[in-house]
Amino acid sequence: xxQLPTPRLAPPRRYRGAGLRRMVDIAPAAFCGxxxxxxxxxxxxxxxxxxxxxxxxxxxxxxxxLVVGRNSFLDMRAHGWRSYLHLPRPGLPRPLxxxxxxxxxxxxxxxxxxxxxVGAGAMINADLPTRVLHLPPEEAWPMVRRDLTGKPxxxxxxxxxxxxxxxxxxxxxxxxxxxxxxxxxxxxxxSLDRNSSAWVAALPGGYGLCNTGEWxxxxxxxxxxxxxxxxxxxxxxxxxxxxxxxxxxxxxVAATGAGVTGGHIAKLRHDPILALLAEFARSVGAFARxxxxxxxxxxxxxxxxxxxxYYGGVGRRPGPKVDFYAEYDHWGGRAVPRLFELKTIAFCPxxxxxxxxxxxxxxxxxxxxxxxxxxxxxxxxxxxDFFHTPAGQTGPMEARALTFCPPGGDPFTALxxxxxxxxxxxxxxxxxxxxxxxxxALRGRTGAPSEQLARTALLWKMRQEIGMCxxxxxxxxxxxxxxxxxxxxxxxxxxxxxxxxxxxxxEGVYHQRQETRSWHEAA
Numbered sequence: 001x002x003q004l005p006t007p008r009l010a011p012p013r014r015y016r017g018a019g020l021r022r023m024v025d026i027a028p029a030a031f032c033g034x035x036x037x038x039x040x041x042x043x044x045x046x047x048x049x050x051x052x053x054x055x056x057x058x059x060x061x062x063x064x065x066l067v068v069g070r071n072s073f074l075d076m077r078a079h080g081w082r083s084y085l086h087l088p089r090p091g092l093p094r095p096l097x098x099x100x101x102x103x104x105x106x107x108x109x110x111x112x113x114x115x116x117x118v119g120a121g122a123m124i125n126a127d128l129p130t131r132v133l134h135l136p137p138e139e140a141w142p143m144v145r146r147d148l149t150g151k152p153x154x155x156x157x158x159x160x161x162x163x164x165x166x167x168x169x170x171x172x173x174x175x176x177x178x179x180x181x182x183x184x185x186x187x188x189x190x191s192l193d194r195n196s197s198a199w200v201a202a203l204p205g206g207y208g209l210c211n212t213g214e215w216x217x218x219x220x221x222x223x224x225x226x227x228x229x230x231x232x233x234x235x236x237x238x239x240x241x242x243x244x245x246x247x248x249x250x251x252x253v254a255a256t257g258a259g260v261t262g263g264h265i266a267k268l269r270h271d272p273i274l275a276l277l278a279e280f281a282r283s284v285g286a287f288a289r290x291x292x293x294x295x296x297x298x299x300x301x302x303x304x305x306x307x308x309x310y311y312g313g314v315g316r317r318p319g320p321k322v323d324f325y326a327e328y329d330h331w332g333g334r335a336v337p338r339l340f341e342l343k344t345i346a347f348c349p350x351x352x353x354x355x356x357x358x359x360x361x362x363x364x365x366x367x368x369x370x371x372x373x374x375x376x377x378x379x380x381x382x383x384x385d386f387f388h389t390p391a392g393q394t395g396p397m398e399a400r401a402l403t404f405c406p407p408g409g410d411p412f413t414a415l416x417x418x419x420x421x422x423x424x425x426x427x428x429x430x431x432x433x434x435x436x437x438x439x440x441a442l443r444g445r446t447g448a449p450s451e452q453l454a455r456t457a458l459l460w461k462m463r464q465e466i467g468m469c470x471x472x473x474x475x476x477x478x479x480x481x482x483x484x485x486x487x488x489x490x491x492x493x494x495x496x497x498x499x500x501x502x503x504x505x506x507e508g509v510y511h512q513r514q515e516t517r518s519w520h521e522a523a
Contacts, residue, residue: 003175004172004175004176004185004189004223004224005223005224005225007168007171007172007175008172008223009223010022010025010168011165011168011169011172012165013194013197013200013201014194015165015166015168015169015172016169016172016189016192016196016197017197018197018200018222018223019197019200025164026161028108028111028112028160029112029156029157029160029161029164030157031104031105031108032105032108032109032112032156032157032160033155033156033157033158033160034157035101035105036156037156039081039084039101044056081137081138081139084099084101084102084105085102085103085105085106085137085138105137106137109137110137112133112160112163112164113133115164115167116130116133116163116164116167117167130163130166131159131160131162131163132156132159132160132163133159133160133163133164172189173189176189176190181354182354184224184248184347185224187347187352187362187363188224188420189224190362191352191362191363191364191418191419191420191422192222192420192421192422193421193422193423194463195421195422195423195463195466195467195470196222196420196421196422196467196471197222197421197467198421198463198464198465198466198467198468198471199215199218199219199222199467199468199471201464202464202468206465207276207464207465207468207469207472208464208465208468210472210475213229213475213479214472214475214476214479215475216228216229217229217249217474217475217478217479218471218472218474218475221248221249221420221471221474221475222420222421222471226247226248227247227248227249227478229249229478229479229482230245230246230247230248230249230252230478230482231247233245233482234246234247240252240255240481240484241255243255245482248347249478249482250346250347250348250419252477252478252481252482253269253346253347253419253474253477253478253481254346254347254348255481265477265480265481266477268473268476268477268480269344269417269470269473269474269476269477270342270343270344270473272469272472272473273342273344273417273466273469273470273473274290274291274323274324274342275290276465276466276469277290277324277340277342277415277430277466278290278324280431280434280462281326281328281434283438284328284434284437284438284441285328285437285438285441286326286327286328286335286434286437287326287327287328287335288324288325288326288327289324289325289326290323290324290325291321291322291323292321292322292324292325293319293320293321293322294319295319295322295325295339295400296319296320296322296379296382296397296400296401297319297320298319299319299396299397299400300319300386302396303387303396306386306387306396309385309386310382310386320378320379320382320397322339322340322341322412323340323341323342323415324339324340324341324342324415325337325338325339325340326338326340328433328437336406337404338404338406338413339401339404339411339412339413340412340413340414340415340426340430341371341372341375341412341413341414341415342415342416342417343367343368343371343414343415343416343417344416344417344470344473344474345363345364345367345416345417345418345419346419347419347420351363351366351367351419352419353366361422361424361425362418362422363418363419364416364417364418364422364423364424365416365424365425367414367416367424368414368415368416368424368425368426369414371412371414371416372410372411372412372413372414373410375401375411375412376398376401376410376411376412379395379397379398379400379401380395380397380398382395382397383395383396383397383398413426413430414426415427415430417470419474421467421470421471421474423463423466423467427466431459431462431463431466432459434458434462435455435456435458435459435462436455438455438458439451439452439454439455439458440454442454442455442457442458
């Protein structure tokens with residue numbers, strides 16, 4: 001299905017695209033923007049009573065002055081544009097012959113209006129707000145629009161490009177909405193956020209460094225096309241623990257069973273993000289630990305009977321773990337201890353539901369909202385099983401968790417990363433706090449003009465690295481489990497420990513060559 005991936009190549013990241021704009025798409029806006037800047041300065045400005053030139057033009061041509069009239073560019077809205085575009089002026093004959101550049105401007109403007117469905121006689125997208133493209137061409141001059149500061153906007157090319165991209169995004173949304181809400185493409189489009197496209201702007205180094213197999217998996221997942229590495233497996237009917245492998249690799253990531261759940265492959269998405277968050281916390285001066293077991297393990301150790309019952313006489317082992325523990329307060333006050341739980345979710349019907357369109361932040365929002373309550377229920381069950389706490393009473397484990405509870409909040413802050421790299425609100429807030437804490441130090445090291453600019457740069461860097469870490473981890477899981485085909489069904493795993501999945505990817509491209517070829521040609 002190439003109807004959705006190809007239109008998403010050109011739009012910017014804020015419109016769920018890759019930002020790979022085609023020159024043919026931006027050329028009309030660039031031409032019109034340049035014209036609005038240049039035309040008013042073409043001709044000399046002459047003081048008519050004395051005939052003295054008061055301001056030199058950059059393109060003084062007698063034939064242009066004859067057609068548009070001397071000093072007509074002093075009032076572009078009333079006279080200059082109408083003359084240059086060969087439009088009738090009240091009380092004056094139509095100028096002849098028309099300037100070729102003016103005719104080209106008029107043609108480009110009307111073509112852009114026709115594409116966007118605005119302007120005279122428009123029948124579609126009449127309610128879609130535009131910045132300048134709703135204006136007739138004779139009013140397209142730089143002083144026409146004012147921003148919130150009251151100053152004129154002089155970037156006509158940017159305004160035109162924004163109008164066209166907003167229209168193209170609206171068309172893409174209409175195509176998405178025409179599909180059934182259970183369609184995978186609908187879930188993909190609605191779930192993508194600015195973090196899902198981190199791979200587009202990531203530098204090929206550090207956390208942005210990928211091998212061939214990982215990069216093609218990340219790209220394919222972003223555009224909603226079939227996984228190249230899974231295409232060959234599907235073609236030969238490969239299975240994982242008795243279940244067929246799907247063409248997108250969703251079943252591989254969501255797989256459960258002996259040897260899968262809790263294994264090192266399952267942690268390829270989860271643990272690197274935790275390590276990166278801890279690195280960010282320490283870099284801005286916060287205390288941070290990952291996989292902390294002594295917070296609740298100390299409660300068990302203080303009660304010998306519960307301790308012996310929980311550990312069963314097998315020796316010391318970690319108590320219930322907390323994914324991420326940090327002490328910080330980005331407002332500069334005392335250090336506040338906080339508990340965080342991180343979940344990386346896979347695309348499956350239990351996580352991505354047909355009703356996601358009505359739920360804030362969709363699948364990651366629903367998972368993040370449910371996570372704190374799940375952890376509290378686990379602690380309540382431990383209180384009943386090992387401390388024999390009666391129902392309705394607060395046991396030691398639950399009481400320990402409540403000591404981390406902020407006013408009006410939950411003891412645990414949920415951090416969720418979706419199947420398409422999207423972040424939950426809790427993760428966005430945590431990263432924003434870290435950026436605020438590190439902004440002053442970054443400004444001191446780099447000489448940034450302001451602390452706000454330093455914070456923006458640091459926030460962008462953190463988001464990009466976490467987003468890239470999540471996307472690469474997802475690709476690693478697909479590649480690693482693709483080598484496990486037929487496990488649980490009598491087959492054997494294949495692929496060496498240092499294999500990056502290139503052979504499986506090449507085989508998949510062979511079976512998928514027609515679709516891949518059309519996709520690249522469209523790009």
